[in-house]
Amino acid sequence: MIGVTESSVRPETRVGAVFVPQLPPERLRSVAQAADQAGLDELWLWEDCFLESGITAAVAALAWTERLTVGVGLLPVPLRNVAITAMELATLHRLFPGRARVGVGHGVQDWMGQVGARAESPMALLREHLTALRALLSGERVTSQGRYVRLDGVALDWPPPRRPELLAGATGDRTLRLSGEVADGTILTGGTTVEQVRRARRLIDEGRARGERTEYHPVVLYLHVATGRDAAARMEAERVHWGYDTMDGHGVAGGAEAVAEAVRTWAAAGVDTVVLQPTPDDPDPEGFMAFAAQEVAPLVRN
Known part of the structure; x- marks a missing residue:
């Protein structure tokens, strides 16, 4: 099961x-x-406003597959009461142990404003949410009277047998430090350069030191x-x-050689999972999965 280890x-x-x-x-x-079927390591989904639900889509994808x-x-925390997030994640990890990785984050502030959920202090909200979420998923009974997260003796009846890994999406310096301190891993957005990855690792490590975290902290990027027909035009x-x-x-x-070389470059900078992000108009999304799993991944590992 994917969870927190001391390794x-x-x-x-x-x-x-x-x-x-x-x-x-x-689709x-x-x-x-x-x-x-192609043997892809990980399929990633986004809960972008106002497109598709992250948890609903994840449960469906897991139910339709065997090993993925x-x-x-x-998951944008301004949209979510932490108790609901904990209930959903506990259910997800009990139904499909070891097959889900979930991150939380600030969300896009303009979108949060559109739905009346924009927080005055996104940093305070994320810290409180992550702290309470970790405790709830650990099976603890939680009372919190924070600025945003307020719980009165809340405990999950069905926590996962082992607290799962909790990731945080981060771009800014303060959030990267917070992720190192409170989260178990960090998600970096598309477009993050190699030098930005190295800098992010340094900031994450500052947070890990502050939080006295010793376990390995994975980074997802x-x-x-773009590959195949009109790749250059789609990338432009x-x-x-x-x-x-x-x-x-x-x-x-x-092609696969060029993409694998890029994956190796970002991995050398400190990324553990490189998630290939196709263009929205990719002509063959199913084929892209096979390309990633069967053409790129073997070259990365050789």
């Missing part, structure tokens, strides 16, 4: 891929099954990837969409 040994690099939520939910089944690990990165559209001056250092377009 400080860095694991083997894992290769995943994203089911981008610009695809309709009914998930065929993509998840293609990923499972499914990640959700991330999304990597923009991504560059424009995300506002990069260049895609160099932010992503890669090309």
